[in-house]
Amino acid sequence: MLALDSLSLPFVRSQLHRLPVFDQLIEQGSLRQLSSSADFASESVWASFCLGAHPGMHGHYFPFQWDARAMSFRRPVRGRWAQHFRFEPFWFDLARKGFKVVVLDVFDIGCQTNAPCIQIVNWSHQVSASAFSNPPELLPEMRSRFGYRPIGKEVSLPKGRRQCNVIRDSLLRAVKAKADAIIWLAQTQDWQIPARGDVRTS
Numbered sequence: 001m002l003a004l005d006s007l008s009l010p011f012v013r014s015q016l017h018r019l020p021v022f023d024q025l026i027e028q029g030s031l032r033q034l035s036s037s038a039d040f041a042s043e044s045v046w047a048s049f050c051l052g053a054h055p056g057m058h059g060h061y062f063p064f065q066w067d068a069r070a071m072s073f074r075r076p077v078r079g080r081w082a083q084h085f086r087f088e089p090f091w092f093d094l095a096r097k098g099f100k101v102v103v104l105d106v107f108d109i110g111c112q113t114n115a116p117c118i119q120i121v122n123w124s125h126q127v128s129a130s131a132f133s134n135p136p137e138l139l140p141e142m143r144s145r146f147g148y149r150p151i152g153k154e155v156s157l158p159k160g161r162r163q164c165n166v167i168r169d170s171l172l173r174a175v176k177a178k179a180d181a182i183i184w185l186a187q188t189q190d191w192q193i194p195a196r197g198d199v200r201t202s
Contacts, residue, residue, distance in 0.1 A: 003049075005107065005126070009033075043076075046107040050089035058087050092116055102191040104182060118189050124151040124178055142181055150177035 016023040037044040037055050047060035055061055064073040076085040089109050095101045095117035103119040107127065115134040122131040123142060131149070133139035151174040154167060185191075 003106070005046075047085075047087070047109075050106060050109055051087050052090050059085050100190045100192045102185055102189045104185060105178070118185075118191075123181075124149055124174055126151070128153055142184075145184065146177045146181045150174035 012019060012022050013026070016026070037048055041055050041061040043060050043062045044055040044058075047058045048054060051058050059065075060076060063075065065076055066072075067074045076082060087109075089103075089106070091101045091103055092115065095115075101117035101119075103115075103117065103121075105120065105123055105125045107125065109121065118134065118138065120131070120133040120139060120142060122129050123133075123139065124147070131139055133142075150170075152170050159167070
């Protein structure tokens, strides 16, 4: 499964002549327009997906959230404050049931170094938080094969045409690096797709 964050479906449809894989998926697959809690809480989507629950269960609402004790806004992924927002994603339960799970760069799950599965977080992702993996030796091997952080870092400020072209080129390289990493993981790690009904959230 691949997750594409902030993808514009109207743009994809207007460019299907350049996107044969999307063309095939839309033509032969099942396309549904889903609603989500992002309509009122922008940071809640990925945590809700990973936990299988609404924002009231995991507390992730916005990129910066109000800390009443400190009387200030804080990022949920920083320091002790992050402990209030920690949860176990649904694939931990699958792994404990014996399913072979491999996860790469899923957003907003916090530091989970005791994952019961193969997991690499923040290797080449939009978030600039520290990367980690389980087992720990997997991250250095991925970096040696496919780069330290192929997606690079980017500041949300207006840019000129030249800067936009540089970002475009770096993103294309990052996409190839991630695709190569996914293929390598699929070829070197044991994994399986659970049958319908195997996923249960509490």
